[in-house]
Amino acid sequence: MAAYAVVGALKASSLGVPPFSAVVMGVLTATFGGVIRDVLAHEPSVLLQRELYVTPALAGAGAFVILGLVGTPTIPAGIAGFVIALSIRAGAILWKWALPGFGGALPEDDR
Numbered sequence: 001m002a003a004y005a006v007v008g009a010l011k012a013s014s015l016g017v018p019p020f021s022a023v024v025m026g027v028l029t030a031t032f033g034g035v036i037r038d039v040l041a042h043e044p045s046v047l048l049q050r051e052l053y054v055t056p057a058l059a060g061a062g063a064f065v066i067l068g069l070v071g072t073p074t075i076p077a078g079i080a081g082f083v084i085a086l087s088i089r090a091g092a093i094l095w096k097w098a099l100p101g102f103g104g105a106l107p108e109d110d111r
Contacts, residue, residue: 002085005030005057006064006078019065026061027054030085050099052092060085 008029012022031047031054038045046053064081068074091097 001030001034001053001057001089002060002082004033005060005085006081009061009064009081010074010078013065013068019069022065023058023061026064027057030057030061050101052088052097052099055099056085056088056092059088 005026007026009022009026011029012025013019017025034046034053037043060081062081063084064077067077067080072080088097
């Protein structure tokens with residue numbers, strides 16, 4: 001996912017799109033592979049859970065694009081974006097980082 005975020009942003013940037021659009025394309029490239037995987041496996045989409053999945057892609061693609069805007073060469077910017085996205089995603093998996101949810105009663109399975 002981290003590599004796809006950077007590659008998607010790089011491809012969009014190479015086509016001359018604005019920076020915001022490049023970040024969005026990096027996020028979409030990184031996340032929709034997981035959506036397709038979930039659909040084919042008949043699993044609930046990872047996008048509908050509290051688990052950090054889109055946020056690391058956003059951070060990695062955003063870091064890559066911002067570093068490119070300030071003049072960092074492509075390879076170091078790509079490595080930095082990859083490491084940022086991978087670190088956040090790995091932290092979410094290892095330490096169960098999650099986004100806050102809405103209050104209210106929990107489903108019976110979670111009690």
